Amino acid sequence: MDLVAKMAAKKAVVIFSKSTCCMCHAIERLFYDQGASPQIHELDRESRGKEMESALSKTLGCSPAVPVVFIGGKLIGSANTVMTLHLNGSLKKLLKEAGAIWL
Template identity: 60%
Template sequence: MDRVRDLASKNAAVIFTKSSCFMCYSIKTLFYGLGASPTIYELDLEFNGKEMEGALRELGCSSVPAVFIGGKLIGSSKDVISYHLDGSLKQMLMDAKAIWL
């Protein structure tokens, strides 16, 4: 769990994904569309991806993508889409200095 927290806190926006996950691709595309360049960790391609996935579950994110902004767990795709629809996702990214306007 410490490794996941450490990786999540080193960049403004971090997404833990799986390379074959459509929702992961959609969330990455959303971030790119908003002007963010998140750090991506593909759990199915990482050496210790299974352990990282278990740590994400312990942190409260039961599925990928697991999105962190400013070192804080935002949630999975459902949460990110909700924040995007209510307009708060862009502000979170701005506050974390993942995007500038």
């Protein structure tokens, strides 16, 4: 869990993902479309990916384990949460507060 927390704090937006997950690609695209440049960690390509996936699903209670989004070092949640924030207008505000976007 410490590794996930350290990685999540390194950039304004961090996404834990898998290269084969279509929902992960959709969430990544959403952030690019908002003007953010997220740090993406594809767990199926990371040497400690299985360990990180376990930490996300067991410790943080994220289900499914990916995609999981952190903004400003804080856990935002999975695709459902991110899409809800986007639809109600809160996502852009969070991105501004974290310094991920300026407009």
